[in-house]
Amino acid sequence: xxxxxxxxxxxxxxxxxxxxxxxxxxxxxxxxxxxxxxxxxxxxxxxxxxxxxxxxxxxxxxxxxxxxxxxxxxxxxxxxxxxxxxxxxxxxxxxxxxxxxxxxxxxxxxxxxxxxxxxxxxxxxxxxxxxxxxxxxxxxxxxxxxxxxxxxxxxxxxxxxxxxxxxxxxxxxxxxxxxxxxxxxxxxxxxxxxxxxxxxxxxxxxxxxxxxxxxxxxxxxxxxxxxxxxxxxxxxxxxxxxxxxxxxxxxxxxxxxxxxxxxxxxxxxxxxxxxxxxxxxxxxxxxxxxxxxxxxxxxxxxxxxxxxxxxxxxxxxxxxxxxxxxxxxxxxxxxxxxxxxxxxxxxxxxxxxxxxxxxxxxxxxxxxxxxxxxxxxxxxxxxxxxxxxxxxxxxxxxxxxxxxxxxxxxxxxxxxxxxxxxxxxxxxxxxxxxxxxxxxxxxxxxxxxxxxxxxxxxxxxxxxxxxxxxxxxxxxxxxxxxxxxxxxxxxxxxxxxxxxxxxxxxxxxxxxxxxxxxxxxxxxxxxxxxxxxxxxxxxxxxxxxxxxxxxxxxxxxxxxxxxxxxxxxxxxxxxxxxxxxxxxxxxxxxxxxxxxxxxxxxxxxxxxxxxxxxxxxxxxxxxxxxxxxxxxxxxxxx
Amino acid sequence: xxxxxxxxxxxxxxxxxxxxxxxxxxxxxxxxxxxxxxxxxxxxxxxxxxxxxxxxxxxxxxxxxxxxxxxxxxxxxxxxxxxxxxxxxxxxxxxxxxxxxxxxxxxxxxxxxxxxxxxxxxxxxxxxxxxxxxxxxxxxxxxxxxxxxxxxxxxxxxxxxxxxxxxxxxxxxxxx
Numbered sequence: 001x002x003x004x005x006x007x008x009x010x011x012x013x014x015x016x017x018x019x020x021x022x023x024x025x026x027x028x029x030x031x032x033x034x035x036x037x038x039x040x041x042x043x044x045x046x047x048x049x050x051x052x053x054x055x056x057x058x059x060x061x062x063x064x065x066x067x068x069x070x071x072x073x074x075x076x077x078x079x080x081x082x083x084x085x086x087x088x089x090x091x092x093x094x095x096x097x098x099x100x101x102x103x104x105x106x107x108x109x110x111x112x113x114x115x116x117x118x119x120x121x122x123x124x125x126x127x128x129x130x131x132x133x134x135x136x137x138x139x140x141x142x143x144x145x146x147x148x149x150x151x152x153x154x155x156x157x158x159x160x161x162x163x164x165x166x167x168x169x170x171x172x173x174x175x176x177x178x179x180x181x182x183x184x185x186x187x188x189x190x191x192x193x194x195x196x197x198x199x200x201x202x203x204x205x206x207x208x209x210x211x212x213x214x215x216x217x218x219x220x221x222x223x224x225x226x227x228x229x230x231x232x233x234x235x236x237x238x239x240x241x242x243x244x245x246x247x248x249x250x251x252x253x254x255x256x257x258x259x260x261x262x263x264x265x266x267x268x269x270x271x272x273x274x275x276x277x278x279x280x281x282x283x284x285x286x287x288x289x290x291x292x293x294x295x296x297x298x299x300x301x302x303x304x305x306x307x308x309x310x311x312x313x314x315x316x317x318x319x320x321x322x323x324x325x326x327x328x329x330x331x332x333x334x335x336x337x338x339x340x341x342x343x344x345x346x347x348x349x350x351x352x353x354x355x356x357x358x359x360x361x362x363x364x365x366x367x368x369x370x371x372x373x374x375x376x377x378x379x380x381x382x383x384x385x386x387x388x389x390x391x392x393x394x395x396x397x398x399x400x401x402x403x404x405x406x407x408x409x410x411x412x413x414x415x416x417x418x419x420x421x422x423x424x425x426x427x428x429x430x431x432x433x434x435x436x437x438x439x440x441x442x443x444x445x446x447x448x449x450x451x452x453x454x455x456x457x458x459x460x461x462x463x464x465x466x467x468x469x470x471x472x473x474x475x476x477x478x479x480x481x482x483x484x485x486x487x488x489x490x491x492x493x494x495x496x497x498x499x500x501x502x503x504x505x506x507x508x509x510x511x512x513x514x515x516x517x518x519x520x521x522x523x524x525x526x527x528x529x530x531x532x533x534x535x536x537x538x539x540x541x542x543x544x545x546x547x548x549x550x551x552x553x554x555x556x557x558x559x560x561x562x563x564x565x566x567x568x569x570x571x572x573x574x575x576x577x578x579x580x581x582x583x584x585x586x587x588x589x590x591x592x593x594x595x596x597x598x599x600x601x602x603x604x605x606x607x608x609x610x611x612x613x614x615x616x617x618x619x620x621x622x623x624x625x626x627x628x629x630x631x632x633x634x635x636x637x638x
Numbered sequence: 639x640x641x642x643x644x645x646x647x648x649x650x651x652x653x654x655x656x657x658x659x660x661x662x663x664x665x666x667x668x669x670x671x672x673x674x675x676x677x678x679x680x681x682x683x684x685x686x687x688x689x690x691x692x693x694x695x696x697x698x699x700x701x702x703x704x705x706x707x708x709x710x711x712x713x714x715x716x717x718x719x720x721x722x723x724x725x726x727x728x729x730x731x732x733x734x735x736x737x738x739x740x741x742x743x744x745x746x747x748x749x750x751x752x753x754x755x756x757x758x759x760x761x762x763x764x765x766x767x768x769x770x771x772x773x774x775x776x777x778x779x780x781x782x783x784x785x786x787x788x789x790x791x792x793x794x795x796x797x798x799x800x801x802x803x804x805x806x807x808x809x810x811x812x813x814x
Binding site (some may be wrong): 006009010012013014015016017018019020021022024026027028029030032033034036037565566567568604610611613616 | 649652653656660661664665668669674677678681682683685686689743744747748751755756757758762763766767784785788792794796797798799801
């Protein structure tokens with residue numbers, strides 16, 4: 001019977017994995033890989049724990065938005081609050097909060113497009129205007145009934161009724177489900193919003209309303225909406241904002257990249273447009289960590305207060321659909337550890353250029369240190385990737401644009417001359433300078449052809465519209481420090497900061513022994529059966545859960561008792577006694593963390609999992625160690 | 639051919655690696671990190687790391703497990719760094735799906751898989767999604783086959799409990 005159960009379970013498991021994992025689209029392209037490779041080479045760094053791109057990805061809804069943002073980035077300041085009461089009282093569609101018969105209609109999959117209307121129809125009072133860019137959503141937040149507030153714990157997935165947004169034609173504002181924890185909120189819609197639409201035609205917003213002090217009165221509204229396209233701006237232009245619902249003050253933040261991902265007023269938000277298999281259509285992030293000169297710094301706040309999710313749409317100046325999840329009352333995620341806003345204080349930033357064993361670009365590794373001003377970071381969600389600073393070394397690996405313009409020769413002067421003759425770039429300034437006692441050439445240039453992107457692939461030189469580069473002769477190694485921006489709005493003050501960073505650089509040779517080593521060759525190893533670990537006293541966790549269990553050790557060996565993390569076998573709790581002698585039945589008291597701890601017996605090195613999960617503490621039955629040494633839980637049915 | 643190009647650090651090999659192994663790496667990474675964008679990032683980083691260190695690959699047959707191992711390790715490291723403050727908790731009497739129980743079982747099983755510890759999720763994905771032999775799963779995760787067997791057995795036991803209609807556990811939960 002047990003074998004059959006295992007077989008059935010394994011088959012179902014395979015089916016579910018096929019269904020869930022097999023449907024995952026892989027949007028990664030060779031082009032994206034090459035771009036990433038280029039930026040990595042342009043900003044070689046050591047420090048395995050830092051994970052520049054991973055950090056960014058940790059907080060992105062859709063990958064690749066920061067493809068151009070490796071190296072040091074200057075964090076764009078959040079737009080200061082606008083002292084302008086911005087909530088406009090207008091009529092809204094009134095969602096029906098009363099229960100209705102359950103619907104078995106599958107989620108709508110229309111594209112949510114608006115049909116052409118009567119051009120003679122008068123425009124309503126809440127049409128989008130340029131002033132809207134600095135204002136809250138022009139419809140008021142959900143009305144709260146006095147005395148009727150309720151707060152419920154966030155379930156794994158909160159299902160919202162479909163078709164309850166006050167309209168049948170605007171399914172991209174019809175919330176299907178919400179998932180949330182204290183750092184992010186995900187929502188799925190009946191259909192995805194249009195990728196790029198002008199708000200004068202269709203103005204669509206999604207957001208979260210928070211009751212910060214849990215008094216039943218909404219305090220903050222977070223949201224993002226579509227905005228008009230700007231020439232040269234990629235992707236689907238959106239705006240993120242938050243509004244203090246008491247003062248009416250609104251803060252807005254910069255958008256960022258394509259696919260859509262934006263920052264606004266201390267949070268992040270994004271939409272997955274093309275990804276039908278992704279689990280959420282939109283995401284809000286309220287916390288994370290960023291790398292600064294002071295190490296990893298947390299940002300944001302912990303969403304441990306009541307909230308609800310909202311979606312709304314305006315067409316022809318009128319609110320045509322609004323949905324809330326839940327329709328009344330509040331959800332609250334499990335409280336967590338408070339997180340503070342990040343600081344980017346500036347300071348000294350060390351960088352080590354790796355010894356490149358593939359291309360032998362460096363005769364010996366280089367360590368750099370530089371002083372960075374306030375507001376610089378390495379990637380991450382707050383890095384507005386309009387200006388970056390890349391550092392690399394030009395060796396023989398970069399063959400220049402050899403196909404058309406010949407090979408690059410090895411000396412510093414060769415590189416300077418090569419660039420000067422390269423027709424793909426237009427050098428507006430070329431000056432001899434000194435950097436930390438080394439001779440250098442400063443270049444400012446613009447790229448003049450699409451071909452330059454291919455040509456500079458694999459080099460530290462950006463192929464940005466407006467670029468600067470310092471080529472430094474470090475005892476024969478050609479160190480290149482380069483800064484590029486495609487954003488014509490990049491301010492001269494930012495360039496000034498880049499120059500100060502470069503001027504502050506200290507360059508030091510690193511002994512070869514300290515350079516990173518290549519990964520070891522994977523080999524098959526002999527696999528002896530690990531012996532159980534000797535007994536050990538685990539920690540007594542604060543506010544421990546206490547559970548006394550009967551342990552029946554029927555084996556010929558003593559059995560050791562453990563409370564672990566269920567992953568790597570790290571002890572997170574204690575057992576008393578922690579050994580049950582052979583052929584003995586006795587009571588064992590486990591002290592488990594308040595919200596975790598796996599119970600196990602005869603733990604082996606590196607072993608994950610355990611006999612009982614944290615959620616199973618308190619179940620009836622007893623632990624039995626079989627004569628063969630297997631650990632078993634015998635419940636009432638046994 | 640691919641391995642030779644990889645050993646030589648030729649970037650053209652990235653397209654082939656992405657095409658042949660990208661989805662497998664993504665699936666395992668996704669199971670561990672539970673975030674599609676992060677998983678995709680991990681695939682990209684893993685392929686670039688493979689290109690950087692390709693010359694250390696001696697055995698042509700080890701290419702797939704080697705790539706999976708890089709992706710798994712990166713995903714586990716990512717997971718360590720990005721561990722959330724809390725996980726969602728199951729609440730008794732939480733809102734039921736008004737559209738009926740059609741997909742409940744599969745959703746429950748999927749949720750139960752997602753609730754397993756990261757290394758156990760990795761083992762589950764490698765074994766039951768990619769159909770790798772236990773020995774290869776052990777090679778990828780750098781543990782003994784016995785540990786993998788233990789983890790898989792324990793994982794199945796917990797999945798079975800999670801799927802049970804009653805909160806009462808099954809009579810026997812074996813853990814070798």
